[in-house]
Amino acid sequence: MTATGLLAAIADVGADRVRGGYSRHGFDRVELELREWFVAEAAKRGLSVETDRNGNIWAWWGNPGPDAVITGSHLDSVPGGGAFDGPLGVVSSLAAVDVLRAKGFTPRKPLAVVVFVEEEGGRFGVPCLGSRLITGAIDPDQARSLRDPDGISLADAITAAGADPSTLGPDEEALARIGCFVELHVEQGRGLTVPVGVASSILAHGRWRFTFTGEGNHAGATRMSDRRDPMVPAASLVLAARKAAVGDARATVGRIVPVPGGTNVIASEVNVWLDARAGDDATTKSVVAEIQAMARQAAAEEGCGIRVTQESYGDTVVFDPVLRDDLSTVLGGVPALPTGAGHDAGILASRVPTAMLFVRNPTGVSHAPQEYAEPDDCEAGVAALAATLEHLAS
Template identity: 60%
Template sequence: MTPERFGALWRSLAHVGRDATSGGYLRYSFGDADLRCREWFTEEALDRDLSVETDRNGNVWAWWGDQRGSDAVVTGSHLDSVPHGGAYDGPLGVVSALLAIDVLRERGLSAPHRPIAVVVFAEEEGARFGVPCLGSRLMTGAIAPEQVRTLRDRDRMTYADGLLAADLDPDRFGPDTERLGRIGVFVELHVEQGKALVELDAPIGVADAIWPHGRWRITIDGAGDHAGTTRMSDRRDPMLTFAYGVLAANKEARLAGAHATVGRVAVEPGATNAIPSRVTAWLDARAADPSTLDAVVAAVSGRLTERAGRDGTTVEIVAESVSPSVSFDPELRDRIVKTLGGPPVLPTGAGHDAGVLSAHVPTAMLFVRNPTGVSHAPGEHATDVDCAAGVNALADVLAELAWR
């Protein structure tokens, strides 16, 4: 695979859902841009004589070999984005998977001994319905359909509405044990979301673990009132409790060597001249081990509650999703590291469908170097040279797994 060939396929997708102002992507699950990405994938897969199907949860599968066979070698990633996200998080794994199949065929390989599938998982980012990795979680039963039915996007639409927009049956989503049982191994290639490979001077790395992480919804209720006429001493302003919580989360995470972020907040009523009645915020927290994560969230919760007592507000904290720590299959990891000639092995603080799958099948991840280290923002990047190296590495891994 040459950088030029990688670049050509990459650019055929790169314009879809790109915001001209920010340069970032607005590819929300089952929205217009996501549907166009799905069409692009289907056409590219059919051009490669792969058989394409969409499962009951909205994940798209392209098969090389027996699509009803078992012990399949599955690779892929996702095509949805966070709001104004970067180009590579997700799509790099999908584009690389299609090109890896081209590489394998050009090497003269045909009729894989185990079926190969490229998968596009739905709603990986959780940007639309609030819970990440919904497509893989539904398939594996990691989230119940009943819980998914309660999720609403910002326009009050449901996951079923999304499936309907993609011309899918809105009523059949849920565990797909038959399909899950046919997956023998899952390998996800992903852009690195930090600068470890830059510091290690390596284009490709292999993951060994995902930090435990989660998102917590914090609802702070106060008393809405007029900004001009309400005495400061009479106020019950939830914005104050929120602001204190943001600073407390940052401090607690730093003290614990963990990560804490507040990237989304909704203020009601949201008027310049009104004291808010309610502030809803989302805390994203991650740490190297579950006990540290629990301790950080407990400390933030405690400090918020204490401050709420002083502000005359009330605080409710609900875990929207918590992902336990993932240790990828050590045997598979070692086999891949050996196949690739010993690239660096590193952990990540980011969640992935691979983390969800790892509870059920041997799973691995490849990372491609990101010169900026930026992710979930327009500055996210990987060079065509490194991406081509990623495609070749993925082809090597698929050859090792599907023909040996």
Template identity: 60%
Template sequence: MSRENAVRFGPTPGDGSRFASAWSDLAGIGRDQLRGGFSRHVFDDAEMQLRAWFVEQAQRRGLEVENDRNGNVWAWWGAPAPGAVVTGSHLDSVPGGGAFDGPLGVVSGLLAVDELRLRGVTPDRPLAIACFMEEEGGRFGLPCLGSRLLTGAVDPDHVRRLHDADGVSVADAARRVGFDPSTMGPDPARLASIGTFVELHIEQGRLLRSVDPLAVIGVASEIVAHGRWRITVSGQGNHAGTTAVADRHDPMIPAAAAVLAARRVLSGFEGAVATIGRITPVPGGTNVIASSVALWLDVRHTDALVTAAIVDAIVAEVRAEAAAEGCTVMVQRESMSDQVAFDPGLGLEISGRLGAPVIPTAAGHDAGVFAAHVPTAMVFVRNPAGVSHAPDEHADADDCAVGVQALATVLETLLT
């Protein structure tokens, strides 16, 4: 696919409508009436409906479907064997997330198989479309669970003990939908069979536009370092009306300081971002001074050491405010990923073949987990508004069709 055809002139007429027709099946699954957008979390009803849809679509195409020991779903064109080419993404979302983050890569994988067959491609090696579980961490708090478990990047005992907001463990949630949690853990044979992994994803941000305003697709060079920390501030619960200010030990005051610090400290760290996106007071009553407040901090930068320094600077401000308020602070790192560089040779080959610019990303992906083990690449479809992890996330159907064509071209190169 030349740059002129893929980027300047767009897809073949009708491709966008064909994509929209395939995409429409997902539109009503997991809609969040409270937040807007979609809430699809691992092993809940919505995510299981999407799994069933994927299985049906894969089988309709004559693909062999299997579940692995970690709750990931695989659809195979050709018998599994060493050197397999794998594409795909995830089906879960953040709470109230957009429609495209995750499912776009899965749907595009299925449509790419259709396109390869239309081209008369006979693969010389097996192709798999994979759906990885709990990529967002929206239910159990730890992102990329399926790929981390498969590659041995996380302790399966720790994973089985994780709980959601309702107190349901990963193990119990898995059993409810028919998965055996005792089998969770590293899958070295499956990992060794993967020759190449390519993930297609909607761009999260507008960096592609800044590099080339006409580009429909891009290729990822790296994922910046990022992590999540839980900060718990403990004070003394009390009556909101009868407790004098001088007698209060209100953990919400240091919590507020954390929110402000997450923005204020960034002035000393170019290119960094820090976000407090979730706050949970206990007990959570309107007329109650909280006894404790839990906050979740997300920090990202190209350098892991800088990321750690940002966290330290934010926590220092929280501790200072907590000491003045008579509260205590506990910090727990929930996840941390160093900067990930995708395979440079593979990325340059794909960029050259597609005529697509190469850009970094600050969003985590399963591809970032696999990059340490197998040659890995990512292809992005442009996001006109740059909005992601929110209901307004969007990609045009014609652009998505270009993404399918691009993915098919990449897969054809790797399969033959």
């Protein structure tokens, strides 16, 4: 089966009729349907499926064991996201297994396709949740108490999905089996001008929640001079982010939630989420510090309170240079490029040799419905992944 054929099979699952694109989030009905679809596809290929203590699914070709070659990605999306970010890596892994089978290859090392849970953090706020839990990059108690926008905790969502949230936590056994991990992903900027490339690094990045508190009141009856409107420092924060992110730094406010959120109501509280990224740890933190200082000043000027919580953070990732160069050579000298996007591969890279393959994105758009990869490029990605797995598992 081709990657595009497999993507077509899930084209209706989680299509977002309101925002456009796809909304597929960890442990929601849609993601559970996708997980079932993946398990059925794995079964069709005779792969043996296991779900780990954190909800990640592993489909093994051969017996699970040490020095395994692992590939895969995620099936969840951002709200209103594209069809490729995540699923392309999963379907390409299945298609690569088909290619290797068809040519009569039998892996000498254990080989598995993994689906990580809630990579985007679109529901519970922390990205790469499945890989963070495995590696111990997030405390399981903290994870269990994360809440979605409806106030449902991760623990309750896992329970509602028929699984056991008490098992969440570091999984040294799962990690010990991984000889190397290769994640194929659609490229997310305009960095790749040939069908396939390999990743060199990921920007340092994190998420911060700013809570501004003021006085809820009537939009018509309250004189402008009497207001303590938390939306005003929230607006300043958006502008501060634009001003502070210079050079290779990026700062984004993609989500603002006023409480209670009425057109004729001055909010009593506004929550603003900042996503900030840059080439190194010091630059990222200084950009955030600058934005924070501006936000504090704006809050004080409006007589509002401010609380800042770091919700996730990861330092710059440099992918294993030996594996990267090896794969580039195996693939005929494809280019290596850095990315500003986060990935489960970036989390695993702190523990196991990790690499990424990128497939060209002619739109330069991602995390939006326009995200795209040409069918021929997707198949080039499958061929590259198959060659990679053959090389690594021989």
